[in-house]
Amino acid sequence: MSYLPLTVVALLAVTILGITAEPVYAMHISEGILPMGWAVLWFLASLPFVVLGLRNLRIRSEKEPHFKAMVGLVGAGVFVISCMPIPVPIAGTCSHPCGTGLAAILIGPSISVVVSSVALLLQALFLAHGGLTTLGANIFSMGVAGSFAGYGIFVLCRRMGLSFIVAAFLAGVLSDWATYATTSFILTGALHADASFWKMFVTILLAFVPTQVPLGILEGFLSAGAYTFVHSRRPEYLGIFAKGGVA
Amino acid sequence: MKRLLIVFAVVIVFVIGAALLSSHKAEWSGVDDSVVKKFAEQAGRPPSEPYINIAQGDMELFFFLLAGIVGGFTAGYYYRELFPPNQKLVGHSTNV
Structure with a gap:
């Protein structure tokens, strides 16, 4: 029974790969879409979070013996999840979860940014998924916005006394939605030209809704399931919020 | 089951x-x-166009499959490090 979660993931992966004959992408902003000025701006916006994450990674790796292995597991998970297209039958389209909400509540939001950056760089280099010039923007939407939104919601829910399952579920849902809202914001900022910023932002955001609302809920279940699994097996790997504590 | x-x-x-x-x-x-x-x-x-264009023939499928294998192997490796099947190992050692 201990292999059940892995079996579920493997079955879903095979199913999805079988259904989607052609690789598809989702929140990743492709090469060349952002003008150079905007591309540089989003690199600069993401940089402090990456530096903070690398610093926290070094500190926590020295203190916690299991931590590097946890980062490795979460990193591999984010890499696979964020390039796995999932068909959404009610919309007739495909998109992918991000995994950064789960990553943030397992290893912390700043280190989740580092993990996302590595995953997005590999995807841009070898999978034509995203782009090198748009890497900063993609790190900001998936890494920064997704991780901090997910972690923030999780902490808030725990402080309100909600169970860790509900908190992890909401972290997964809202981190996914925050990622796509941020992608809409980035696209609008770079592309709206003379048109109304807010009108275009709402238009892009609404275009994501039919696919991302169900997918965000799926990501919520994924986060709640994975967090519950770790909590039941090795609660010492989790932070004090797992025990209902307050930072 | x-x-x-x-x-x-x-x-x-x-x-x-x-x-x-x-x-x-x-x-x-x-x-x-x-x-x-x-x-x-x-x-x-x-x-x-991406700087490294893999959309040529079956190259795209190859790279995605390779990414899945590498990602899955890495996840599995660290999973076993974090959650070792202790109970089974203990059971085997006591039998021996």
């Missing part, structure tokens, strides 16, 4: 549902095409 059967049932329903829908008008395009690319093209900034 009961839970495993439920999982199989869910996956089968998912596959059949998706296959039935795909025979109608669903195109299963990614939201990058239906949303990101659409708005980028409307704004006069269509996506350019």
Whole structure:
């Protein structure tokens, strides 16, 4: 029974790969879409979070013996999840979860940014998924916005006394939605030209809704399931919020 | 076993549902095409070719499969490091 979660993931992966004959992408902003000025701006916006994450990674790796292995597991998970297209039958389209909400509540939001950056760089280099010039923007939407939104919601829910399952579920849902809202914001900022910023932002955001609302809920279940699994097996790997504590 | 059967049932329903829908008008395009690319093209900034273009023949499938294998292997390696099957090992050692 201990292999059940892995079996579920493997079955879903095979199913999805079988259904989607052609690789598809989702929140990743492709090469060349952002003008150079905007591309540089989003690199600069993401940089402090990456530096903070690398610093926290070094500190926590020295203190916690299991931590590097946890980062490795979460990193591999984010890499696979964020390039796995999932068909959404009610919309007739495909998109992918991000995994950064789960990553943030397992290893912390700043280190989740580092993990996302590595995953997005590999995807841009070898999978034509995203782009090198748009890497900063993609790190900001998936890494920064997704991780901090997910972690923030999780902490808030725990402080309100909600169970860790509900908190992890909401972290997964809202981190996914925050990622796509941020992608809409980035696209609008770079592309709206003379048109109304807010009108275009709402238009892009609404275009994501039919696919991302169900997918965000799926990501919520994924986060709640994975967090519950770790909590039941090795609660010492989790932070004090797992025990209902307050930072 | 009961839970495993439920999982199989869910996956089968998912596959059949998706296959039935795909025979109608669903195109299963990614939201990058239906949303990101659409708005980028409307704004006069269509996506350019990636610097390393893998969309040649079956190369794309190869790279995605390779990424899945490497990602899955890495996840499995660290999973066993974090959650070792202690109970089984203890059981074997006591029998010996």
